[in-house]
Amino acid sequence: MRSIGVKLILAFLAVGLTGVGVIALLAGRATETEFRQFIFDQYQDAFVDQLADYYGTHMGWEGVEDMFPFPEWMPLQRKRLGPKPGGIVTLTDDGGAVLIAGHGYQVGEEIPGDKLETGAPIRVDEQVVGWVITHREEFRESAAEAAFLDRIRTTLTIGAIGAIAVSLLLGILLTRALTRPISELTTATRAVAEGNYEQRVPVRSRDELGELATSFNLMSIELARSINLRRQMTADIAHELRTPISVILGHVDAMDDGVMPASSDTFDIIREEASRLGRLVEDLGTLSLADAGELALVRRLVNIKTLLNKVSMAHLPLAHEKHISLQVEITPDLPDINVDRDRMAQVLDNLLSNAFRYTPKGGRITLCAERASDGVEIRVQDTGPGIDPEELPHVFDRFYRTDKSRHRISGGSGLGLSIAKSIVEMHDGQIWVESKLGEGSTFVIRLPTSSMDL
Numbered sequence: 001m002r003s004i005g006v007k008l009i010l011a012f013l014a015v016g017l018t019g020v021g022v023i024a025l026l027a028g029r030a031t032e033t034e035f036r037q038f039i040f041d042q043y044q045d046a047f048v049d050q051l052a053d054y055y056g057t058h059m060g061w062e063g064v065e066d067m068f069p070f071p072e073w074m075p076l077q078r079k080r081l082g083p084k085p086g087g088i089v090t091l092t093d094d095g096g097a098v099l100i101a102g103h104g105y106q107v108g109e110e111i112p113g114d115k116l117e118t119g120a121p122i123r124v125d126e127q128v129v130g131w132v133i134t135h136r137e138e139f140r141e142s143a144a145e146a147a148f149l150d151r152i153r154t155t156l157t158i159g160a161i162g163a164i165a166v167s168l169l170l171g172i173l174l175t176r177a178l179t180r181p182i183s184e185l186t187t188a189t190r191a192v193a194e195g196n197y198e199q200r201v202p203v204r205s206r207d208e209l210g211e212l213a214t215s216f217n218l219m220s221i222e223l224a225r226s227i228n229l230r231r232q233m234t235a236d237i238a239h240e241l242r243t244p245i246s247v248i249l250g251h252v253d254a255m256d257d258g259v260m261p262a263s264s265d266t267f268d269i270i271r272e273e274a275s276r277l278g279r280l281v282e283d284l285g286t287l288s289l290a291d292a293g294e295l296a297l298v299r300r301l302v303n304i305k306t307l308l309n310k311v312s313m314a315h316l317p318l319a320h321e322k323h324i325s326l327q328v329e330i331t332p333d334l335p336d337i338n339v340d341r342d343r344m345a346q347v348l349d350n351l352l353s354n355a356f357r358y359t360p361k362g363g364r365i366t367l368c369a370e371r372a373s374d375g376v377e378i379r380v381q382d383t384g385p386g387i388d389p390e391e392l393p394h395v396f397d398r399f400y401r402t403d404k405s406r407h408r409i410s411g412g413s414g415l416g417l418s419i420a421k422s423i424v425e426m427h428d429g430q431i432w433v434e435s436k437l438g439e440g441s442t443f444v445i446r447l448p449t450s451s452m453d454l
C-alpha cells in the first residue's frame with residue numbers, strides 16, 4: 001500500500017522534473033540566443049547608421065578610418081580603442097574593398113559577394129554605398145547585458161524549482177486521494193475475510209475507484225444477506241424438524257410406557273408427522289437442487305387446458321369436502337406451452353393447496369389462463385382472507401409464514417411458494433401475488449413468449 005504511494009509520488013516527480021527541466025533548458029537557451037542576436041543587431045544597426053551619416057556628410061569614404069575607432073570587442077567596458085587589425089567591425093565600399101579592416105581582413109582586400117551578404121549594407125539615398133561586417137565571435141555582451149542574462153537564468157531556475165515543488169505537492173495530494181480509497185477497501189476486505197460481513201467503505205468519487213467502492217458495498221450487503229439467510233435457514237430447518245420428531249418420539253414413548261394405547265389413531269398421528277417430515281425433506285431437496293442449478297427441466301409441449309384440468313381434478317375431493325367451488329377458466333385460443341409438465345403441475349399444486357388451506361368453507365377458487373402482451377398468464381384466485389401488505393414482499397421467502405402456529409397445524413412447510421418461485425424462474429417466467437386483506441389473493445404466473453408454441 002505504502003509502496004504504491006511512493007511509486008506514484010516518484011512517478012509524478014520524475015514527470016515534473018523531466019518536463020520542467022526540458023522547458024527550463026529550452027527557454028534558457030532560446031532567451032540567451034535571441035537576446036544576443038538582438039543586442040548584436042542593435043550594435044550593428046548603430047554602426048550602419050553612423051557610417052551612413054558619415055558617407056552622407058563627406059560624400060564618400062575619405063578619412064573614414066580615422067573617424068571610426070571601432071572597439072576590439074564590444075562594448076569593451078566603455079574603453080574606446082583605436083582602429084587596429086583584429087577589431088570587431090570591417091567596413092568595405094560598395095564593391096567589397098576593405099576600408100577599415102576588422103578581424104582577419106586587410107585594408108584594400110576584396111571581399112567576395114557571398115561573404116558581403118553576411119554583413120549589413122549601408123544605404124544612402126537608397127543606394128548601397130558600403131558594407132559592415134561585424135565579427136560575431138569577437139562579440140561579447142556588456143556587464144549590464146550579462147547581468148540581465150544572469151537574472152533570466154536565475155528566474156528560470158527558481159521557476160523550475162517552484163514547478164518541481166508544486167508537482168511534488170500535487171503528486172502527494174493526488175497519491176493520497178488515490179491510495180486512500182484503496183487502503184479503505186483493503187481494510188474492509190480483510191475484515192470481510194475475517195467474517196465481519198457488515199462492511200461499508202465511503203464512496204469518495206464517481207470514477208472507477210468510486211464504482212469499485214459501490215460494488216464492494218453492494219457485494220458486502222449481498223454477502224451479509226446471504227449469510228444471514230443461510231443462518232436463518234439452518235435455524236428454520238432445525239425448528240421445522242424438531243416438532244414432528246418430538247411428536248413422533250412423544251407418542252412412541254407414551255405407547256412404550258403404556259400411557260397411550262397403540263391404537264390406529266396414535267399410529268395415524270405418527271404417520272402424519274412422519275409424512276410431514278418426508279415432505280419437508282423432499283421440499284428441501286428440490287430447493288437445494290434449484291439453488292445449485294441442478295433441477296433438470298424436462299420440457300415438452302403442454303396443453304394448458306389439460307394441465308389445469310388435471311391439477312384441479314386432484315383437488316376436487318377437497319373442494320367437495322370444504323364446500324368450495326373450484327372453477328377452471330381458460331380463453332379458447334391459448335397456444336401450448338413448452339415447460340416441464342410435472343414441475344409446472346407441482347407449482348400449480350402448491351398454489352392450489354395454499355388456496356384451499358386459506359379459503360373458508362363456501363368460498364371460491366378459480367384457476368384461469370389467458371394471453372398476456374408478452375406471454376401467457378396463469379392465475380390462482382381465492383376468496384380467502386388475503387395477505388397483509390406488510391407480509392406481501394415476504395411470502396415467497398423460505399419458511400416465511402404469516403402466522404407460524406396456525407400454518408404448522410394446517411400442514412404447510414413454509415417452502416411451497418419459494419419452490420414455486422424457483423421453478424417458475426427456471427422457466428424464465430415470473431410469479432407474484434396480488435392481494436388485499438379481506439378480498440382474497442391472486443397468485444399470477446407469467447410465462448414468456450419464448451416458452452409458448454406459436
Ligand code: ADP
Pocket residue numbers: 350354355358382384385386387395396400401402403407411412413414415416417418441
Ligand atoms: P406454507 O407451506 O406455510 O403455506 P408457502 O410458502 O406456501 O408456505 O406460503 C407462505 C405464506 O404465504 C403462508 O404461510 C401464508 O401466510 C401465505 N399465503 C400463501 N398463500 C396464501 C393464500 N392463498 N392466502 C393467504 N395467504 C397465503
